[in-house]
Amino acid sequence: MQSYLLVAEDEGEEPVEVPIEEDDTLSFSSLAAQFPGISSLKYRNPESGLMRALRAVDGRLHPPEGGWGSSVYLCVFGLVNAEARSTTSRRVKAHVRVAEDESEEPIELPVEDDGTLALVTLVAWFPGAAGLRFRNRQTGFLRGVRLIDERLRAPDGGWGDCTYSCVFSKGRRPKCLYLIVTGLSLMTTEQQLRRYAILYCTPQS
Missing domain, CATH: 2.40.240 (Ribosomal Protein L25; Chain P)
Known part of the structure; x- marks a missing residue:
């Protein structure tokens, strides 16, 4: 019988059941098919309450000690170093x-x-x-x-x-920082913002 792992883009998002391989690993190809651009997975450690990173071996994610369990695993996007996600050790x-x-x-x-x-x-x-x-x-x-x-x-x-x-x-x-001004678009240029400030902003004495 096929087993599945619950994976979501972020906490609070609806999870997707991603199929687990026969050797109890999760292949990156299956994961990327559901979450394009994904780099790895993390989960909330039930003992510490902190996020814990997973490692990969040869393009497959291996379960934590004790197995996958019933946790919802969260996507990590945009990691920059593939070498860091590969290890010769299956268990951490x-x-x-x-x-x-x-x-x-x-x-x-x-x-x-x-x-x-x-x-x-x-x-x-x-x-x-x-x-x-x-x-x-x-x-x-x-x-x-x-x-x-x-x-x-x-x-x-x-x-x-x-x-x-x-x-x-x-x-x-x-x-990246944003200055939010009611009525102005996020695409407002610096010159447009200066013009707006001259027209509508009164300096405080």
Whole structure:
């Protein structure tokens, strides 16, 4: 009997049943047929409540420890490094919590067999990331994570339950920001906005 996995574009969206292969893996081709442009899947870890990333082997996504379960898996679009989604290890034993910055929700990234976090894995989920840092609970200061041979090394005592924030290179793309003005289109040019401001905006004294 054919088995299926529930996959949705985002939380709150209606999921789609995607067929699972006989070896209990999910092929990227089946996934991409339903969600064009998809790069990977993630799911909410029921124990921690955080998003956890999946890894792929030879174009197939493998289930987490304990099997696929009844979770709804969410799409990830636009990851930039295919190498980071491939591994020779079928099962992932440990994860580290990483967020874009301290105010963002973290995602759990898989570490390698030697306990390190591969830089390609980090960059795949956070394009432009150059390293990691964390808030030292004893001093309150930010502390950098050692990077050796493209591998991020755990601090003394291991990764722990700390949330690590990304350090980005200076050339990282800026975030897109919008200025919303009632009655103006998002396509309004700078010159049109200046003309509007001269006509309708009165400086406050």
